[in-house]
Amino acid sequence: MTTKISVEEMEAARNRTSSLIHNTPIMKSDKINDKVGAKVLFKCEHLQKTGSFKARGALNSAILAKEQNAKGVIAHSSGNHGQALAWAAQKIGLPCTIVVPKNAPNSKVEGMKEYNADVVFCEPTMSSREITCAEMAEKLGYYYVDPHNCVTMINGHGSIVFEVLEQAGDEIDSIFLSVGGGGFAASVAFLIGNLNPDIAVYLVEPEEKNLANLLENGVQCASETLNTIADGVRVSHVGSLCEPILKKYCTRTVVSVKEEEIKEALNLIWTRTKQRIEPTAALAFAGVLYHKPDHVKKPLVILCGGNVDTDYVIN
């Protein structure tokens, strides 16, 4: 299995996956431009297969696992990662098991089953998830796909950067994305840093995370999970593979936002663009809406996903 994060591996991953994933569209809104005072582009990963960017890395991981004769793929997840891996495995005809904490929302579990994954429940703690997953991976001969700290995921996510540069490379001076476990952020920061370092990559976080203190001073966030409506980035710590990349490219581009700002950003996107993005996607836009540095004139916001329950209300 690939062990290196590199531009070449990211190119290979893009070629490997592009026929099965969407080259997602870019949207804009005059009303939002007026409000922000800049030309904002939105990269629509909520319109990606399975409703999030995770499909990119998951498909790359599943294809490589199959090439290496793994008997299947396995991950622990309560949400988007599990759905994406289940979809990817089904797409290429590989068995898939997802270890799910037993308090996970039923809608997510149903999503995984719809893609024919075997769902195995565990206790709702990170250690139970990890132990159950490791034991089953060993027993079944499945390739374990970590949602954040996984080379094949990180290389797979890079396809979004190639798309963005082709679609709008000349129209942007920065990229704003929501940061959680750091896999996606590391992928984008690494590839932009290598292909077009003039574009700044901003990592937008719920303020409790305080990633700047880790990247600048090596101080970890005290909480293990964050208390935020952005449920896709509740994991407070970034993966060990991701940390050095983020340190290199993004030490001075961390943006912390308040919960109220996420809600306002979500409200504005729902109202103005009619796109049902999830709160974690609104987090990235909140970074632009409330904390855009003055010299940023042409930000691109990655709307990372759209998996939000139909009865979800902003309040």
Add this chain to the structure above:
Amino acid sequence: MTTKISVEEMEAARNRTSSLIHNTPIMKSDKINDKVGAKVLFKCEHLQKTGSFKARGALNSAILAKEQNAKGVIAHSSGNHGQALAWAAQKIGLPCTIVVPKNAPNSKVEGMKEYNADVVFCEPTMSSREITCAEMAEKLGYYYVDPHNCVTMINGHGSIVFEVLEQAGDEIDSIFLSVGGGGFAASVAFLIGNLNPDIAVYLVEPEEKNLANLLENGVQCASETLNTIADGVRVSHVGSLCEPILKKYCTRTVVSVKEEEIKEALNLIWTRTKQRIEPTAALAFAGVLYHKPDHVKKPLVILCGGNVDTDYVIN
């Protein structure tokens, strides 16, 4: 002012308006195709200016009013029509007054004010709306734009048909749309009937409306307003200009749906396409999802609007 509904007037209206309105995209979803068992295309009018197709006819009406030296435009509305006319008038620099029933949702009123319309409140009855509007139109010298029974609105809406035929004319065998006052339905039915009569135009209604009984037997719906979650089509009667057109082209293509079916259709669109359409747009899709005739293989659904409050919940 134009008094004729014709292909030529619709072409002229398209040319008159196309630089200011969106040629809205067409979307599709594999999951929805699987569920319906047909290739379904969605014409995204919720992404139109002001969030509904009404912008098409409203802009045509405002431009023609200005050419005829009207001092402004006026309409009564509690929702999309008022926002669309206010936007159109502002766009071309014409004053606009909207007469609003005093029980209208505040979010809609704010929308109108945002486009600089003068908002005048009246009693929440149709007669109060009409009388107030007529008196003010006379006093101010403004052109009155009826939401449904108005030649300039009907001709203006036709631009959507030219777009659909250019975008997907070879890929569809039918068009499903939600019918309320009948102006939009008449526009689409008339233009398709003249340009490509092989494409069937289906009128989807809440079952209480029973439009087939009007078109086949001349029997009007007993209620004045319908009790439906599809708030854009609560008006039960179709306009006198619209009725003969619908009788000619759509007598056998009325589709009645139940409230539960609208909710399920809305749920499916929100979940699968991540598009925050309004319930009235889901009505048209419910016609396909639950009542598609077997011989229909390639339906296009017009998603008429996306103006739904952020705290709206399907229940």
